[in-house]
Amino acid sequence: MPPVLETTKALLPGTPKELLFQPGLYRGVEGSYPIVNMSSTLTTTHTISCVHPYIKEDLKYSTQDIPYNRWLNAVFNLSPQKVDAWVAHIIRFKWFQDAIIQKALYRYSMAGDEHTLYDPFVCLAKRILELARATKLPELDDTFPIHDIELVSTYKKMVRTIPEHDGLGARRYPDLLLLRAAHAKKLLPQGKKATSGILWADILAFFEVKYSATDTADMPSIFKDTLENRGMKFPPTFKPTKSQVNLLVAQIYIHFLTFRKQSPGPSTTTSSREAGSGRVHTDATHDSSSEESASEAETLSRNEAQASRTATKRARSSKSSDTTLHGTRSKKSPSSKASVDGRVQAGGYALEVMSCSYGTRLFCLGNITKDDKMSMWYYDASGYIRTRETLSIFEDFEKVAAVLVAFASCTPSQFGAMPSIIKPPSSAPYPRSFPPASLQSHTLTMNHPETSENIHVTLEDPIFAQYVLVGRRTFLYGIRTSPPIQRKKLIIKFSYQICGRHPEQELVKKAHLAGVEHLPEIHLWEDLWQMSD
Structure with a gap:
């Protein structure tokens, strides 16, 4: 844990009635908490009901909250002065008024369910990183890793677990993931082959996005007020660029072809709606200067058509067209499921990242956004640390932009890499080869x-x-030593010990002297933190 976080205090536990399981029931049981059906076979799904019970317990008793500035300073090494300088730079270069930013924020504010939040958020993050490079954000290392970082949607794309944990954890489909470009490409179709998918070890950070189940937050109104407070009009106008004009021409042509191919009837309407719900996958290269392919244009056109239909539904359900124009959120679809606790799902993702990466991470980072409110999370062996305040992606846009840039410009150590005394092989040095799938070699x-x-x-x-x-x-890992210690096969064990506890090698030595059998022979031992100092 970073030294600046060591004096934080745990949050007081909530009411015991909210506890979804008996406290301590599974303490002392190694492994996970799988669900067993009537056939005595394991059942794993993408729900919070099969999240490891320790996650819910840790959220109650091992979660700490600290001020936003302190979290940024401890995790990202961003001093308040540097954050202020970034915010001032973002204001000076008018990122908020950028046409792509405005369109992404508008689409986000008008989303009708959780899944339609993903693409606008990805587009927003992509554009923010492009502006960070284009406007030369101060003190930003533009060599690594920001140019090689992708925030991608993994909707309906399961993350692969390691063979040792197959059947233990639930099948997880995170909302958005921060990845290296090479790993992001694994989510794209490989010709006729299915996508290879990504490992939990590939994930730099995860973003859990939740849509309010109760419609209490009126995002269109918040966005409208934010625009008016900045002297801008709602709805925003998007000045098209040359590439956008070319794309619009392609869309019109595709609409024309689609219109000619369509035939009247219920089946055509149904298939058209299903096609309209298709998602745009951001290209892993993020080359803003390249023109979109015809297939991308077709996908975009389907999404624009769906957005048009959604806007029409809003207008019909509103008291007047003027009310819809000013941002009344559409009602949730009857088929939409109630939003589950994002903190629990995010904790499940953190568990998988830390458990399925063979010890390559000291900690992992997460981001939980409910409607427009964002909080940052840190997970390690001692518990969770979150920001006390939340940021609105509309009202606090400049701070949110600074946070997204900070996520994308972390060093390997800020993404949780092991201390530098554990060195990667010379053929795969950091940061080029980070994150590794394991600590092998x-x-x-x-x-x-x-x-x-x-x-x-x-x-x-x-x-x-x-x-x-x-x-x-x-x-545990198998090892070889130089010079050799003995001919027998050796293993090395890493574990995080409680401060003040007797070292394990001393306990084993006492057990040997007491005549206890079947104990390991310990040849070497070290305190990783003392070695790192």
Whole structure:
């Protein structure tokens, strides 16, 4: 945990009636909490009902909240002065007034359900990163990793777990993921082959986006008020660029072809609506200068047609067309499911990232956005740390933009890489090869307790990774040593220990002296944090 976070206090637990399971019922049980059906087979789904119970317990008892500025300083190394400088730069270069930004914010504000929030958010983040590079945001390293970072929608795209945990965790479909471009490309079709998909170890950070189930937050009104407070009109006008004009011509042509091919009847209407709900997948290269392909134009046209139909429905359900124009949110579709607790689902994602990466991460980062309100989260073996305040993507746009830039410009250590005393192989150095799928071929140097000789340790295949987020998080690797310690096969064990606890090697030594059998022989031991100092 970063030193600046060590003095934080845990939140008081909520009412016990809100606890969804008996406290401590599963303590002492290694592994996860799978659901078993009447056939005695494991059932895994994308719901919070099968999220590990430790997640709900940790949210109650191991969650800390700290001020927004302190979180940014501790996690992103962003001082309040640097944040203020970024915000001033964003205001000076009028990012908020950018046509692409305005369109993304407008589409986000008019979304009718959770899934229609994803694409506008991705477009917003993409444009913010483009503006950060184009306007030369101060103190921004433009060599890595911001040019190679993608925020992508993984709607209906399951993240692959590791073989050791197959059947333990639920099948997870995160909303949005921060990935390296090479990993983002794995989500794209590979010709006739199915997409290879991504691993939990590939994820730099995850974004959980939730739509209010109760319509209490009126995002169109918030966006409208924000525009008027800035001297702008609602709805915003989007001045088309040359590429957008070319795209519009392509859309008109495609609409013409679609109109000619369509035949009247219920089946045509149904298929048209289904096509209209198709999603736009952001190209992994993010080359803003390249022209969209015909297939992309067709997908965009279908989405624009769907947006047009949605706007028509809003107008019909409103008291007047003027009310709709001023941003009344459409009612949720009867088929929409009630929104579940984003904190629980995000905790489940953090559990998978930490458990399915074979110990490559000290911590992981998350972002939870409910309607327009955003909070940042940090997860490690001691618990969760969240921002006390939330930011509105409309009212606090400049701060939100600074946060998104900060997410995309983290170093490997700020994304949770192991301390530098554990070195990657020379053929795959950081940051170019971060994040790795495992620590295989990584090396560290340990001191022999008897001879004081330096022993060079190389990690081989991973053997075990505990399925847990908060706690010891034990993981094992086979190793080879130079010079060799003995001929027998050796393993190395990593685990996060409670401060003040007796070292494990001392307990094993006492057990040996007491005549306890079947104990491991310990040759080397080190405190990772003392080695890092």
